Amino acid sequence: MYIMKCSMKENFSRGHLTNYGNIEISPSIGVLNYGQGLFEGLKAYRKPDGRIQLFRPEHNALRMQAGARRLRMPSPSVEQFVEAVKQAVLANKRWVPPHGKGSLYVRPLLMGSGSVLGIGPAPEYTFLIFASPIGNLYKGRESLNLLIERDLHRAGPGGTGGIKSITNYSGVGIKLTEAKAKGFTDVLFLDAVSGKYIEEVSSCNIFILKDNVISTPATNGTILPGVTRKSIIKLASDMGYQVEERNVPLEDLLNADEVFCTGTAMVVTPVASMTYKDTRVEYKTGNETVTHKLHATLTGIQTGVIEDKLGWTLPIN
Numbered sequence: 096m097y098i099m100k101c102s103m104k105e106n107f108s109r110g111h112l113t114n115y116g117n118i119e120i121s122p123s124i125g126v127l128n129y130g131q132g133l134f135e136g137l138k139a140y141r142k143p144d145g146r147i148q149l150f151r152p153e154h155n156a157l158r159m160q161a162g163a164r165r166l167r168m169p170s171p172s173v174e175q176f177v178e179a180v181k182q183a184v185l186a187n188k189r190w191v192p193p194h195g196k197g198s199l200y201v202r203p204l205l206m207g208s209g210s211v212l213g214i215g216p217a218p219e220y221t222f223l224i225f226a227s228p229i230g231n232l233y234k235g236r237e238s239l240n241l242l243i244e245r246d247l248h249r250a251g252p253g254g255t256g257g258i259k260s261i262t263n264y265s266g267v268g269i270k271l272t273e274a275k276a277k278g279f280t281d282v283l284f285l286d287a288v289s290g291k292y293i294e295e296v297s298s299c300n301i302f303i304l305k306d307n308v309i310s311t312p313a314t315n316g317t318i319l320p321g322v323t324r325k326s327i328i329k330l331a332s333d334m335g336y337q338v339e340e341r342n343v344p345l346e347d348l349l350n351a352d353e354v355f356c357t358g359t360a361m362v363v364t365p366v367a368s369m370t371y372k373d374t375r376v377e378y379k380t381g382n383e384t385v386t387h388k389l390h391a392t393l394t395g396i397q398t399g400v401i402e403d404k405l406g407w408t409l410p411i412n
């Protein structure tokens with residue numbers, strides 16, 4: 096793993112690689128007591144020729160910087176972040192699965208690691224990266240059955256829904272557990288103000304397709320601005336679809352032709368059904384869908400099968 100520390104008044108300057116293992120921390124550190132922490136997630140892919148590449152890692156760096164500003168933390172520069180990811184991946188090269196068999200999931204963390212008893216920013220910060228090989232979670236065949244959550248919201252206006260704060264996830268876990276117990280894959284959250292508009296799933300963004308129009312909720316602070324989301328918006332526009340970032344009312348979701356979720360882990364995954372109260376709506380899935388075409392294009396670029404004309408990939412060896 097890669098590790099780099101700095102004090103509150105400094106900037107990150109130099110980190111180093113070390114063996115994966117436990118880290119020693121004081122019980123009074125900021126992240127444990129007040130949740131001063133962010134995570135990121137990206138993947139390293141093996142191309143058909145065996146070389147390894149990253150996908151738009153600078154966007155993860157920028158998102159970590161935005162989150163750090165919100166949580167009063169210093170953050171690595173984009174260059175430091177990308178260099179650290181490169182070093183961590185190259186040090187774990189043998190764990191990057193063969194082309195087509197999966198990827199190396201890279202997990203950067205930024206946390207208040209200094210002791211702080213009163214509520215406030217910690218005096219010291221740690222940036223850390225670890226990694227794990229993963230299989231192709233969703234191969235484009237699987238699909239999601241989502242339950243629309245009406246009582247609990249993952250984010251509200253002025254909150255931290257727009258940053259990858261560690262505090263955003265365990266609070267909604269209870270609804271995820273309940274939904275899974277009923278046979279659903281995940282939950283879809285609605286906006287906290289009116290409950291009329293769709294926001295996102297617990298860890299991925301959502302898109303709907305109706306005729307030639309693809310819509311996704313606008314990022315206004317309550318939705319995580321996904322790198323996959325941004326990439327799909329661009330790819331879909333380039334393919335000739337009309338792409339709209341807007342408030343998406345529940346009715347539009349229930350009347351859509353196709354629905355899909357996007358995120359680093361799930362890439363582009365079709366939604367087979369959506370359940371709201373006692374109503375269950377089904378959507379088109381399979382090889383003939385726009386969702387399938389977007390999945391194939393994005394994974395093709397990420398794994399080096401389709402020529403990257405947009406400069407999104409970064410070869411690292």
Ligand SMILES: *Cc1c(COP(=O)(O)O)cnc(C)c1O
Binds near residue numbers: 299320
């Ligand atoms: C990470 C995350 C996403 C997806 O972001 P990507 O950059 O595409 O991986 C979407 N929603 C939430 C809540 C997330 O934490």
